[in-house]
Amino acid sequence: MSWRRLRGAIARAAAAMQGPRPVVLSGPSGAGKSTLLKKLLKEYEDVFGFSVSHTTRQPRPGEVNGKDYHFVTREDMQKEIDAGEFIEHAEFSGNMYGTSKGAVQAVQARNQICVLDIDIQGVKNIKRTDLNPIYIFVQPPSMDILEKRLRDRKTETEESLLKRLTAARVDLELSKEPGLFDLVIINDDLEKAYSELKKMLLEEIKKAEESRKS
Ligand SMILES: Nc1nc2c(ncn2[C@@H]2O[C@H](COP(=O)(O)OP(=O)(O)O)[C@@H](O)[C@H]2O)c(=O)[nH]1
Numbered sequence: 001m002s003w004r005r006l007r008g009a010i011a012r013a014a015a016a017m018q019g020p021r022p023v024v025l026s027g028p029s030g031a032g033k034s035t036l037l038k039k040l041l042k043e044y045e046d047v048f049g050f051s052v053s054h055t056t057r058q059p060r061p062g063e064v065n066g067k068d069y070h071f072v073t074r075e076d077m078q079k080e081i082d083a084g085e086f087i088e089h090a091e092f093s094g095n096m097y098g099t100s101k102g103a104v105q106a107v108q109a110r111n112q113i114c115v116l117d118i119d120i121q122g123v124k125n126i127k128r129t130d131l132n133p134i135y136i137f138v139q140p141p142s143m144d145i146l147e148k149r150l151r152d153r154k155t156e157t158e159e160s161l162l163k164r165l166t167a168a169r170v171d172l173e174l175s176k177e178p179g180l181f182d183l184v185i186i187n188d189d190l191e192k193a194y195s196e197l198k199k200m201l202l203e204e205i206k207k208a209e210e211s212r213k214s
C-alpha cells in the first residue's frame with residue numbers, strides 16, 4: 001500500500017473511532033431549515049436530537065416551549081449568559097437567540113447526534129469551540145422565492161419580514177466565505193434537498209447506528 005493510501009486509511013479509521021459529529025444547519029430565515037430538520041428528526045428519531053435554543057422572541061401559534069425553543073425574557077437570558085451557561089448567542093432581527101450548554105448536553109446524554117439550527121453569527125462562534133460539527137448552509141433558490149415562502153408562512157409582520165429579508169441578503173453573501181460551510185444545499189425541490197442532506201449525513205447515521213448496536 002502506498003503512503004498516500006495508508007494515510008487515507010488511517011484518517012478514515014480515526015474518524016470512525018471518533019463517533020458521529022454534531023450537525024449545524026444555517027441559512028436565511030425561510031430557507032427551509034426547520035422543514036428539512038423536521039423530516040430528518042421524523043425519519044431518524046432515535047439517531048438525531050434537536051438542540052433546543054433559547055430565544056426572546058414570542059412563540060408562534062403551535063410552537064411548544066421546551067420543544068421548539070425555550071422562550072425566555074431578555075433579562076433571564078442575559079443572566080444565564082453572564083453565568084456562562086451558553087456556548088454561543090446572537091442578536092437576530094431584534095431578538096436574542098442562543099445555544100445553552102444544557103441544550104447540547106441533553107441531546108448527548110440521550111446518545112443522539114446533536115443538530116443545531118443557528119444563524120451565521122452562531123456558526124462563526126461555534127467554530128471557536130471544540131464541538132466540531134458538520135456545517136450545512138440551506139439556501140433558497142432566489143430572493144423572490146424566499147420572500148414568497150416567508151409571506152406564505154404567515155408568521156411575520158411586515159416589519160419582521162423586511163428585517164429577515166435584509167438579514168438574508170447579508171447571510172447569502174457571508175455564506176460564500178471559503179471553508180465556512182461543508183455543504184450548501186439549494187432548497188428548490190424539497191425532496192431533492194432532503195436527499196442531499198441525508199447523503200451528507202449518511203456516514204454519521206451509520207456510525208450512530210453501529211454504536212447503538214454495540
Ligand atoms: N446564533 C443562534 N441563532 C439561532 C439560534 N436558534 C435559532 N437561531 C436562528 O435565528 C434565526 C431566526 O429564527 P426564528 O425566529 O425561529 O425564525 P425562522 O428561522 O424564520 O423560523 C434563524 O436564522 C435561526 O437559525 C441559536 O441558538 N443561536
Ligand SMILES: Nc1ncnc2c1ncn2[C@@H]1O[C@H](COP(=O)(O)OP(=O)(O)O)[C@@H](O)[C@H]1O
Pocket residue numbers: 027028029030031032033034035036149150152153187188189190191193
Ligand atoms: N422546497 C420547498 N418548496 C416549497 N416550500 C418550502 C420548501 N421548503 C420549505 N418550504 C416552506 O417555506 C416556509 C419556510 O420554511 P421553514 O422551514 O420554516 O424555513 P426556516 O426554518 O429556514 O426559517 C415554510 O412555510 C415551508 O413550508
